[in-house]
Structure formats: structure tokens, C-alpha cells
Amino acid sequence: MKKYKNWIIAVNLLAIIAYFTFTILQKEKILKEGKLILLELAPVDPRSLMQGDYMRLRYSIADSITPSEVPPRGYVVVKLNTKGIASGVRLQNNTTPLKKDELLIKYTMSNRHSLNIGAESFFFQEGHATKYEQAKFGGIRVDNKGNSLLVGLYDEREKMIR
Numbered sequence: 069m070k071k072y073k074n075w076i077i078a079v080n081l082l083a084i085i086a087y088f089t090f091t092i093l094q095k096e097k098i099l100k101e102g103k104l105i106l107l108e109l110a111p112v113d114p115r116s117l118m119q120g121d122y123m124r125l126r127y128s129i130a131d132s133i134t135p136s137e138v139p140p141r142g143y144v145v146v147k148l149n150t151k152g153i154a155s156g157v158r159l160q161n162n163t164t165p166l167k168k169d170e171l172l173i174k175y176t177m178s179n180r181h182s183l184n185i186g187a188e189s190f191f192f193q194e195g196h197a198t199k200y201e202q203a204k205f206g207g208i209r210v211d212n213k214g215n216s217l218l219v220g221l222y223d224e225r226e227k228m229i230r
Contacts, residue, residue, distance in 0.1 A: 098217045102209030103171060105146065106153045106222055109206055122191040123221070125206050129156035130183035143172045143214050144185065151226055153205065163214065172214035187218035200229060 108128040142161045146154035178184045203221035210216045220228045
């Protein structure tokens with residue numbers, strides 16, 4: 069067994085590196101090819117003393133959902149207006165059915181009280197909180213499988229806050 073120990077460690081290390089590389093490549097593909105969607109934000113406390121400056125995000129499309137009636141995992145189907153602002157249409161368990169002008173966003177229900185699309189925190193440089201307090205939209209990019217990635221916060225004119 070001792071002579072295989074180094075080989076087992078090397079194979080596990082390579083598997084971990086391959087997994088992280090695959091995950092990074094997936095996120096880069098979403099950033100490059102994903103469709104930009106603006107989700108209206110609902111008010112939340114923007115600061116954390118333990119983690120530094122960040123904004124906890126909550127989306128207004130989740131306000132119309134009754135948590136007790138929602139499956140723990142699924143897809144939010146959204147429709148975009150002419151400005152790219154999403155409005156929730158329905159929840160569904162699978163990627164189909166989907167109409168031509170609808171997009172999917174994967175979600176999970178964390179602790180049965182809030183809808184989580186994987187973009188619930190936005191970290192920013194210390195001292196820049198006032199700049200981001202005016203955020204009206206969260207900008208996410210989504211791929212055709214419903215995977216999403218937060219790319220920034222946007223103001224009331226749909227311009228990215230930098």
C-alpha cells in the first residue's frame with residue numbers, strides 16, 4: 069500500500085485541479101456568452117461588520133412567491149422587457165416548456181424562506197458603500213441552462229455602477 073500512496077495522492081490532486089479548472093471555464097463561458105439580465109432589487113441591509121463592506125441582494129421577483137408552495141430546487145422563468153429588465157413569469161421543475169422569449173434562472177430555496185439564484189452578495193471596496201446604496205438592479209448573465217453569474221450592480225438608468 070505504501071508504494072501506491074504517492075500515486076493515489078497525485079491522482080486525487082489532478083482530479084481536484086481538473087474540477088476547479090472546469091468550473092472556472094464554465095464561469096468564463098457564462099461571462100462571455102451569457103445573456104445580460106437586470107433583476108430589480110428589493111431593499112436589504114448593505115453592510116456586514118465581520119465580512120467587510122458588501123451588499124446582501126434580494127430580488128423583487130422573489131417577493132411574489134409563497135415559499136411554502138415552492139419546490140426546493142427548480143427554475144425561475146423570466147421575460148425581458150425592451151430595456152433588458154426581467155420580470156418573473158413562473159416557476160418550473162425542468163428546463164422545458166420554454167417559450168421563445170423566455171429565459172431560465174436556476175434557483176434553490178435556502179431555509180424555505182428565500183429564493184436563492186446564486187447571486188445574493190456583492191462585495192465592494194471598503195469605503196464605497198454610498199456609491200452602491202443607489203443600486204436599483206442586479207446584473208446577471210445567464211446561459212441557456214439557467215446558470216447565472218452576478219456581473220455588477222446597476223442604477224435607475226440601467227448603467228453599471230463602477
